[in-house]
Amino acid sequence: MTQAEASPNLKSSRHAIHLTGDLREPAGALKKYPFVTTYRMLTDRMRCFTGEANVSRERLEIVVQTFRQLLAVDVFRDLLRSEGFVIMPATLADRIVGLTAPIAEAKPNQTEATSKQLIGGVCAEVLELLQDCVVPPKMFGLLRQVVPSRQIEIAQLMVALGRVKLNTARVLIALSPESQLADPSTPRRQFSGIDAARSTAMAIEFAELSQEFRNAAERWGSSSLELVAARGYINRLMDSPKVVRYLAHRFPEKFAAFQQGLETTPRFPVLENP
Template identity: 60%
Template sequence: MPRTEADRILKSSRHAIHLTDDLLEPQTPLNRYVLLRTHGRQCERMRRFIGEANASRERLENAVEALRQLMPVDAFRALLKAEGFATTPRTLAERISRNQSSTLIGCDKPGHTIAASQHLIVGVCYEVIDLLEDCSVNPKIFGLLRKVVPSRQVEIAQFMIALDRVKVNWARVLIALTPQSQLADPSIPRTQCAGITANQIEAMESESTDLSKEFRNTAERLGSWDLEFIAVRGYLNRLMDNLKIVRYLAHHFPKQLAQFQGVLETAPRS
């Protein structure tokens, strides 16, 4: 990184004073209880986030599939036209026409990696500094992040922000469970935690890696999902306000009607 660019970031960042300090990491060893408790909470938060997103997405997909089944029915299309629903929102029409299986949350992206510049400011990737600019950050977190490669620094910062846990212990556990190959110096053995065996660390690392990958994939899809949900929910709200359409569905297609109602009963994401 050019000196002028480094100077610009140091001057503009509210964390600059910390970046010019010694950036010491916590001196006390990572406690077994802290490691197990924090890792458990991380996994619990990720599973809950993924589960809630998938449950809502499944209801949405069911409603779209119900519309996909109804649209070829001449009587239903005629009723829609007569009641002023001759056209559907473009977002909804596109979803009805495309393959459902290609949009499921949780599908991994082959070869997906986090891009990060190799440019560092006192050992910290400057993308991380930008990510954490609006967060309250304990300076020790920067000292910890220097122990891993830039791409892992970015991954850890994004992860803590997404779970609203920019905390020293969370950073310590994520770094403790970082694969050896992603350490800034892979030749240095990872710090051992008293009372935790190498096999336990390996199992937690594997669990954390798998859950983190699914969590990121889920989070990346939520932006487009929210837009589609708004379109589908708005359209179904108008349909369900029409007494003739509701009576027709209740008499001829009760299963599809229940799927529509399931979407409407789903609380919108805040």
């Protein structure tokens, strides 16, 4: 593709200029140590984020279930009314009565290339995703090895994990299923010190972790905001001596659930770049 043919995208992306020239893949095979180190760093980051997101989701579920049970008690509803706590956050109220989809419901990943336009073999949407990132030009040569939908997945993962790096792209492409390769007939590049069996096991593990990570990321925004709203309401309840005494004496386990819901979600460790 010439620079003239790519001009509309050149105006909107500072990376498109690299796609008008000769794209070359990185020279030399990725050795075992950087491959395994990058793989472990990526999987650890995905596990950490997923774990943190799951803790927030579980706490919100506990708070919702606790409110649902307490609101079935006439005395508790009367107490809320007398203390001026009838109005609660709409998001919390909707989830209590079941107007919001279950938190645990995860949608399967359905990433598709929303833009069919390719520039130098790279999906235009990838350029948009990487617009604000420093991208090694050779990365675009690597991305051409996979189909557009996989290019988008790789770009999304790199941005979400804060690892828009050449080695990251090489590992993600190496772990891509054959069905997502631009030319499945091309033999996979083997990495020194990593046999075929281990490479297959790593690919399977990474695919599962990636799906969990994407599901957690999809739920993270809404559930975390709902938990913030719920915590604000619970804090108001805990400022009422009457509500605190009632819960502590009549429903100590539910009182403990509210206290747990007020706890700050633990921050899982994020590894430094290798």
